[in-house]
Amino acid sequence: MKELTIISGKGGTGKTSVVASFANLANNKVLADADVDAADLHLILAPEIKHKEDFKGGRTARINLETCTECGDCIERCQFNAISPDFVVNNIDCEGCGVCVYFCPVQAIDFPQNICGKWYISETRFGPMVHARLHIAEENSGLLVSLVRNQAKVLAEERGLDTIIVDGPPGIGCPVIASITGTSVILIVTEPTLSGLHDLERVGGLAAFFKITTMACVNKFDLNVEMTDQIEDYCTRHQIEFMGRIPYDTAVTHAMVAGKSIVEFSDGKVSDAVKEIWDKVERILKRLEG
Numbered sequence: 001m002k003e004l005t006i007i008s009g010k011g012g013t014g015k016t017s018v019v020a021s022f023a024n025l026a027n028n029k030v031l032a033d034a035d036v037d038a039a040d041l042h043l044i045l046a047p048e049i050k051h052k053e054d055f056k057g058g059r060t061a062r063i064n065l066e067t068c069t070e071c072g073d074c075i076e077r078c079q080f081n082a083i084s085p086d087f088v089v090n091n092i093d094c095e096g097c098g099v100c101v102y103f104c105p106v107q108a109i110d111f112p113q114n115i116c117g118k119w120y121i122s123e124t125r126f127g128p129m130v131h132a133r134l135h136i137a138e139e140n141s142g143l144l145v146s147l148v149r150n151q152a153k154v155l156a157e158e159r160g161l162d163t164i165i166v167d168g169p170p171g172i173g174c175p176v177i178a179s180i181t182g183t184s185v186i187l188i189v190t191e192p193t194l195s196g197l198h199d200l201e202r203v204g205g206l207a208a209f210f211k212i213t214t215m216a217c218v219n220k221f222d223l224n225v226e227m228t229d230q231i232e233d234y235c236t237r238h239q240i241e242f243m244g245r246i247p248y249d250t251a252v253t254h255a256m257v258a259g260k261s262i263v264e265f266s267d268g269k270v271s272d273a274v275k276e277i278w279d280k281v282e283r284i285l286k287r288l289e290g
């Protein structure tokens with residue numbers, strides 16, 4: 001089974017638009033939206049939810065005041081000052097270390113798991129999709145990214161599908177690392193700006209560290225051809241396979257508003273460029289297979 005993870009150094013590079021088009025063009029695949037903090041692939045793919053589950057991560061102490069003897073041991077031991085003088089745990093300050101639970105002489109402290117979000121298995125017009133949503137201000141997004149990828153693998157095996165296309169989170173933090181570790185190949189979508197080049201250097205460095213075959217393409221390349229040349233040159237010098245250039249076109253925004261991928265929405269130059277890039281990516285995926 002092959003897994004293609006599409007990432008960008010930051011949001012707003014047009015990554016999701018590329019993923020939605022690949023979803024349309026690829027055969028025998030499962031889609032995985034691993035951008036769990038700000039998922040937006042569903043806006044284009046309009047998934048019909050078939051299965052949903054809570055995502056649990058971390059724990060918070062809760063004192064049962066009827067059992068508590070008010071000995072004060074937990075207040076003294078808590079390194080995070082999370083317990084008030086009247087024995088109420090502050091959910092925000094509690095780090096879930098479990099020390100108070102362990103030492104409470106009368107077992108007056110419950111330690112339930114927190115529900116941090118939800119994950120879903122859905123059907124879309126391009127095939128099955130696993131996606132998730134982390135609740136606002138919740139952490140553990142790396143764990144949820146791993147869960148989404150694992151569920152996509154299970155689904156692919158169950159249905160005999162041989163490709164997983166992952167829409168990765170932006171940046172280079174824990175969720176991105178969770179989205180690329182063990183993947184078959186990475187495509188970085190970047191833009192022709194100095195920050196686009198720096199982002200490529202950072203995520204490219206991360207991919208190189210994990211020794212993963214890496215490809216890149218430049219979106220809206222004609223807004224700065226000179227910078228696009230520099231990015232292509234950087235890729236050539238750092239063993240990043242350069243997949244191509246996508247021109248700027250307002251049709252991309254119109255496609256998004258219409259809830260369509262650009263290759264469904266128009267036959268123009270952007271669609272042609274994205275199809276060419278997909279053909280190259282598909283060849284590399286086949287090469288990895290062989």
Ligand code: SF4
Nearest residue numbers: 068069071072074104
């Ligand atoms: S350690 Fe247990 S009994 Fe003592 S104050 Fe805390 S919750 Fe109450």
Ligand code: SF4
Nearest residue numbers: 078094095097098100
């Ligand atoms: S679980 Fe840890 S952080 Fe939370 S209240 Fe107990 S001792 Fe404090």
